[in-house]
Amino acid sequence: MRPSTFEVTERRAKINVFRVGRIWAFKHFFGEKETFKLLADHYSRDNYRFEFLTEHERDEATEKLRARGFEIHLVEDPAGYVVSLEKSSKYASVLKNSIEYAETQNERVFLMKDLVSVELALDFGAEIYDGIMPF
Structure with a gap:
């Protein structure tokens, strides 16, 4: 009898990126320094979050995160959060x-x-x- 094989899908970390007033922001602790370094220019030490002033900056950051295996959700309406x-x-x-x-x-x-x-x-x-x- 052959052992059963099945595909295991790796769980991807999810990050919600919120529209907060005129900026986009998210909070996440990256276990590895390399991912943090990719976005370090956007980290606000005062607010303990990553902030993006333009949609272009946000899109560049989300593409970098997706390439590293993160699942990104853009949230314009924060109802429920x-x-x-x-x-x-x-x-x-x-x-x-x-x-x-x-x-x-x-x-x-x-x-x-x-x-x-x-x-x-x-x-x-x-x-x-x-x-x-x-x-």
């Missing part, structure tokens, strides 16, 4: 997985980097935000 917490809540664990952050009069609003981060934020006590996007 935005959560909020009351201002009095602790928020550090939510902030670390967010792309953007803003405060309103009563709450803190976060654009999360992916749906897994949204779920973690909800488990932490956040709620899906349904107001006017502050960013």
Whole structure:
């Protein structure tokens, strides 16, 4: 009897690239320095994310990432990725997985980097935000 063989598809890391105001941005930790170095000119140390001022810059970066095996999703409408917490809540664990952050009069609003981060934020006590996007 011959052993069964089947094709194994390698899982590709997914990166969501969001339109945030006038720029495109994403947050991802690259396990290897070489990939980070390819995009280092676009890394914002102040915001802990990669930022692209033009669609051309964004497209060049996404092609480099695709060539390295990443699956890229461009997100223009962040609905479903935005959560909020009351201002009095602790928020550090939510902030670390967010792309953007803003405060309103009563709450803190976060654009999360992916749906897994949204779920973690909800488990932490956040709620899906349904107001006017502050960013």
